[in-house]
Amino acid sequence: MIPRVGAAFAEAFGRRADGVWYAPGRVNLIGEHTDYNDGLVLPFALPLGVSVAAARRDDGVIEVRSRQAATAVTAPVDGGPVVAEGWPSDRAWAAYPVGVARVLREHGVGGASLLVDSDLPRGAGLASSAALECATALALCDLHGVEIDRPGLARLAQRAENEHVGMPSGPMDQSASLLCTAGRALMLDCRSGLSSQVPFDPASGGLTLLVVDTRAPHALADGDYAARRAECEEAAKLLGVAALRDITDLPGALATLRDPVLRRRVQHVVTENHRVEAVVGLLRAGAVAELGALLNASHLSLRDQFAVSWPEADAAVDAALRAGARGGRMVGGGFGGSVILLVAADRVGRVRDAVTAAYAGRGWAEPGFHDAVPSGGARRVTVPWQP
Template identity: 50%
Template sequence: MRDLRDDTRAGFLDTFGREPVGLWTAPGRVNLIGEHTDYNLGFVLPFAIGLRTAVALDPRDDRVVRVASALSEEVAEIHLDDLHPEMLSGWSAYVFGVVWALGEFGADLAAVPGFDAFIDSDVPIGAGLSSSAAIECAVAVALNDSWQLRLDRRTLAAVGQFAENHAVGAPTGVMDQTASLLGEHGAAVFLDCRSGTSEIVPMHLAEAGLEILVIDSGVSHEHATGGYADRRASCDLAAQTLGIASLRELTEADLPDAATRLDPVTLRRVRHVVTENQRVLDTVALLRQEGAAAIGDLLDASHRSMRFDFEISVPELDLAVETAQSNGAIGARMTGGGFGGAAIALVPDHAVSHLRAAIDGAFAEHGFGQPDMFLVHASHGAIREE
């Protein structure tokens, strides 16, 4: 974390020739369970991780916004009067989109100054750990402080989602931004996406001698295009066909009736969402009553549902999950929106090294690129660092 702060501050100085007024960070997230349920107004259980995105920022005396990043040679620039979603593209849309979205949520953009910002991150891009929400939330808290907007964290989460939906063009739910803003050490965030209420659920992994290993498949994904949007459209169509506001209104008892009204593919999409909602509720109950060692079967079932019903897995993720399950993991599943990204394995701490070796060997045997593997721990949400 110290290196990221230093690198971000140094990047700002090198780019803009002065010191920033402050530095803010926001974490990526791992979704323990509850995939593609957030935009269906269901339940999710993510947690913030120690990998973070940092933004160094300093106000300007005009209304120009300039943004640079360690991940790009471009210095993107726009005037506050010219902020329109259709004008935004590329990586800078995540930043400019948040600025625009703050205006949509009540900030008077005619009364605030421009700013210069530099962004750096150690959240892997395209791995399903929500590098995009980490950028959005770091920028949102930085501007909330700098412009003295006094917006609460739930509103900032909605700002980030709004920016991603309407400026970036990715039809995501609010889970990622909520985890990045509300996360706490050692705990997951249990979020009801219909009511917007959330609870902190301690996981007590260390006490149980457990770790969460992330296996980044190396297969990158992009939520603004392709299968993610198709899955959301399928869910929306199913709700419309069934005459309900969202798939959240269904329970497993409703699936036989749905089967008479939906085509087989759409039915599988609905079945995933309905059963995944129940798995989230069951996971929360088990964490509270029995502890993390009891949730393995639910993680395994979640992956099967995503693989066969929602069809968002890829061979690399299936191999990672299967190898983990047969080499000491209590449970494993892909995490994130799918079509690439990462899997997670809940594994006893004494078995981590063996599991790493087994996954490396399995990927090599199948001719896949070497995966990146690392442990993650539940961390705090977005903050001002200095």
Template identity: 55%
Template sequence: MSTGRAARVFRAVHGTACEGVWAAPGRVNLIGEYTDVNDGFVMPFALPHLTRVAARARTDGRLRLHSAAAPGAVVEAAAAELVPGAAAGWAAYPAGVFWALREAGHAVTGADLHIESEVPAGAGLSSSAALEVATALALDGLYGLGLARPELARLAQRAENAFVGVPCGAMDQIASACCADGHVLRLDTRDLSRRQIPLDPAAHGLRLLVVDTRVGHQVGDGAYARRRAGCESAARALGVRALRDVPYAQLPAALEELAGIPGAGELGVLVRHVVAENRRVEDVAALLDAGDARAVGPLLTAGHASLRDDFAVSCPELDLAVAAATGAGALGARMTGAGFGGSAVVLAEEAAAGAVEKAVTGAFAAAGHRAPHVFAVAPGAGARRVA
């Protein structure tokens, strides 16, 4: 896919030239899973894979949507009729962004959009956030709204929360909007303070691999929402605003307190994961600041064990990917994203990366699983206008 192709297809579908093409990337979360819905810390980086939106403003209050992934139809809606639940499938995401902008008081009167995406859908790499952020950036550009990137990301998150109905945190949209080339983003999801930390795997003789298990990843089926609700219940039981406010040193005491509260004891595993995961984010940031990227590996693997055993959001394919990778000499590996399928991220020595990939694909074949898609990544740039 290319920017030129997006512009050409826009003309073919909508009968006129677009005013520009905007793009936003998917993301890999290096460390910090389910911490964003607990006001905690995360550390994502942008993928080189982009979602592109070719766009043109309309003045008639109509929104016309076309996707290369569903080439047979144009989805059309009246701006005044857009309410949560009014759109379904892929169209709900750009329609939700249009709705969120209007709800926030921005004068967007309509648009023709054509969407093309390289971000694998259902792979836990934030294809939905890439679509939302690219759409928001396109509308911002068309109408000269002048939105700061964090504000744009928050509106994209609102679209997913309130319009699509997925109670995600802010990480995915912030990562897509704000990441910088050659850096991971250390993000405090409570106040959205951000720090770009350099990470150049090749300069350290390392390679980052993504293993897309090709197991469908769905966050809208209730399992994600139940875990978020459990974390919120645990925070109330502990008398804190969010689990981010439980210091790591006080984790044993917090678990003991929960165990003594009727009906709340089963929440302890959620607390243990979130509190320890916040600590892992801080530890990874310190290691990268010190230039010791290799030492990050064991923290990734520990994070996967916590997601598998405490948070219970892994799956056999993700567990196999992590076990096969580390068994073949990878420095560390973990599932990335909300889980229940999707992808794993692997940190390996450059010289060992081929053997790690071979071990993972061989393990999947031996287990009778569908062949995974394994590819190398490096931190890329966030959302931008591309034409």
């Protein structure tokens, strides 16, 4: 992908790029819908991501093109929230890099020409938008000589998504893309911003973590995700806490809330934070094979308490477990996207066949499969024309 994006930049802009920057997508091992509740998450980076070839401009303009989108977008860096400008759907993808540029302008970043390429499936719940934001942020900072530490840059990329795309996401995706390292999962405290690297090597235990793209695309900015966040904020207000992270007496909290929907939302968030801590303990003990039950519990909670699962995800998890998978759950914000499955290496073929057959029996499109190998985070990439 790296030589390809450089060649595409030269063809599109008639000059050579100053460099290429890469940011990976992520899978969240566990800790879903906890990030915007000031909670705990445990993502790791995928060996799939977004590459951005870029060259500096000094005219205050950002021009963005993509090998995956037909529409090129040119916009001033000095501008307000993109979401307020009412861009048509064929330009919506560019709100992510333009939003990043406008947020970073406050830190001394100026214009640039960008050419984007990706091998991450869009709408699969693997943080393709965050990868685009992070690759763009690194490129712009390097091009304009701006130094921002990685945790700070993750928060700024999150802010761009919140303010310019209109997506009220938490900090997990951007933090994962920028901070993850190979062979590790990232234990991130979304309140303090503190993180630690947790050893995570499924292959050493004869296991594979399989990502299933259910082919049911999600669009989190369409309101469902925002509704869940609003419900959590309402529950926290009624319970007199800053965020659901602060609940220490779950039975007492559930007894206080009259709304059954809010009770279910609270139950998921509180128990999901406990599951993150339990998974970290197992990983530090080298007990990767014991994660299955916690993955299953997370999926059931997301399905029944948080109501963000979807039929293709439920069918994939059910078929995989019947075929011998140790555990599985939906990942991402929900309403479409992907599933992760923990599978013994010698059962991967059987599990893939079972999930594929379950989809065929329902008349659904064939799912996609990716081995989820914990990989390195965002970085500038050495390319042939650079020393």
